[in-house]
Amino acid sequence: MIERSLFSPDHEAFRDAFRRFMDKEIAPFHEQWEEQGYVDRKVWNKAGENGFLCMTMPEEYGGSGADKLYSVIQMEELGRGGFTGIGYGLHSEIVAPYILHYGTQAQKQKYLPKLASGEMVGAIAMSEPAAGSDLQGVKTTAIKQADGSYLLNGSKTFITNGWHADLVIVVAKTNPAAGAKGTSLMLVERGMPGFETGKRLKKLGLKAQDTSELFFTDVKVPAENLLGGQARENRGFICLMEQLPWERLQIAITAVSSAQSAIDWTLAYVKERKVFGQPVASYQNTRYKMAELQTEVQVARVFVDKCVELVAQDKLDTATASMAKYWCSDLQCKVMDECVQLFGGYGYMWEYPITRAYADARVQRIYGGTNEIMKEVISRAMGLGAK
Numbered sequence: 001m002i003e004r005s006l007f008s009p010d011h012e013a014f015r016d017a018f019r020r021f022m023d024k025e026i027a028p029f030h031e032q033w034e035e036q037g038y039v040d041r042k043v044w045n046k047a048g049e050n051g052f053l054c055m056t057m058p059e060e061y062g063g064s065g066a067d068k069l070y071s072v073i074q075m076e077e078l079g080r081g082g083f084t085g086i087g088y089g090l091h092s093e094i095v096a097p098y099i100l101h102y103g104t105q106a107q108k109q110k111y112l113p114k115l116a117s118g119e120m121v122g123a124i125a126m127s128e129p130a131a132g133s134d135l136q137g138v139k140t141t142a143i144k145q146a147d148g149s150y151l152l153n154g155s156k157t158f159i160t161n162g163w164h165a166d167l168v169i170v171v172a173k174t175n176p177a178a179g180a181k182g183t184s185l186m187l188v189e190r191g192m193p194g195f196e197t198g199k200r201l202k203k204l205g206l207k208a209q210d211t212s213e214l215f216f217t218d219v220k221v222p223a224e225n226l227l228g229g230q231a232r233e234n235r236g237f238i239c240l241m242e243q244l245p246w247e248r249l250q251i252a253i254t255a256v257s258s259a260q261s262a263i264d265w266t267l268a269y270v271k272e273r274k275v276f277g278q279p280v281a282s283y284q285n286t287r288y289k290m291a292e293l294q295t296e297v298q299v300a301r302v303f304v305d306k307c308v309e310l311v312a313q314d315k316l317d318t319a320t321a322s323m324a325k326y327w328c329s330d331l332q333c334k335v336m337d338e339c340v341q342l343f344g345g346y347g348y349m350w351e352y353p354i355t356r357a358y359a360d361a362r363v364q365r366i367y368g369g370t371n372e373i374m375k376e377v378i379s380r381a382m383g384l385g386a387k
């Protein structure tokens, strides 16, 4: 195996601390959370109390001013444990950075400390029943009123953390006639009249993740809740595009750590399980299959580690991040499928982590932009297809 060179001893000490937190606050409850369809709210507060939310936010806004590698470790560890109900990554490394990068001073001061403490849970609502891949087709509108506020109308679906969310960044058209150039990001808080959370959606996997529908009916959004203020009105699409490389890399990071975990579980199982008087591991088919999977996951890890290095230097481009997202999530699904096969019938039983990991993996090829969209992005960067 190639030794990883990304992390310092301080990073590894953090990994140990986060593992202890997972062992105490997440592992004993995750199965029950899968059954109820959402994690207990207190796991958000506990993470905040222990400094595990918004770690990369500056200290003045309640974060730790940590580098992105700390977040990478957190994602890897959650992926390794199969704790897919936990939405810390989206909250800390997608929602909070929008506010940090594009928010006004007042918005940063108001929201970031509450996101860092776990007092608020964050979500981002782009997708709609009729607009997922084609975000330019978003129908939700936020129309400016005479008093400067916006009237928000529309509905969103498939929203991660949607049911717990206290703060939602809503993608809406402030100038519906202008397409992408009329898109803005609105900060919508729980409790604003007209904002309702719909049902938690029943899913193939990610059973403990509270993926929800959201509805907005004549929600009066104050002018100060336009992300970035007036200067960013109609400029939301650019913000969305700028954040894509890091968002997509996060999916690849989780894919690799989950795939490695599946290999480790399977290795232990095939050594122990006997068929026709011999361990499953003794068959050439098993050994070669395991060798193939480990080789591919090792290759993926080296590529993803390089992308992490680039993102830390602010040099990761969208096409490369799209390669990581598509290739690693495809690989994750392939690894899960092969590992389930090696578990035989037990690989189909929900009580086995490999079975859950198989179900959880499938969505990685769909959300964050489908893998077909990733190939569109890559091929365009190669000078192919529409500009």
Ligand SMILES: Cc1cc2nc3c(=O)[nH]c(=O)nc-3n(C[C@H](O)[C@H](O)[C@H](O)COP(=O)(O)OP(=O)(O)OC[C@H]3O[C@@H](n4cnc5c(N)ncnc54)[C@H](O)[C@@H]3O)c2cc1C
Residues within 6 Å of the ligand: 124, 125, 126, 127, 130, 131, 132, 133, 134, 157, 158, 159, 160, 161, 203, 206, 211, 363, 366, 367, 368, 369, 370, 371, 372, 373, 376
């Ligand atoms: C569990 C889960 C969590 C999610 N979390 C969030 C969230 O927090 N916030 C949020 O905003 N969204 C979220 N999503 C939505 C997700 O990002 C979308 O489902 C995804 O972008 C695909 O959109 P769609 O479902 O509308 O599929 P569609 O866009 O309808 O795509 C259907 C099929 O057409 C293909 N296709 C589309 N366009 C093209 C093209 N140009 N060329 C070739 N093929 C194409 C797609 O690849 C796909 O195979 C989540 C989804 C899931 C399932």
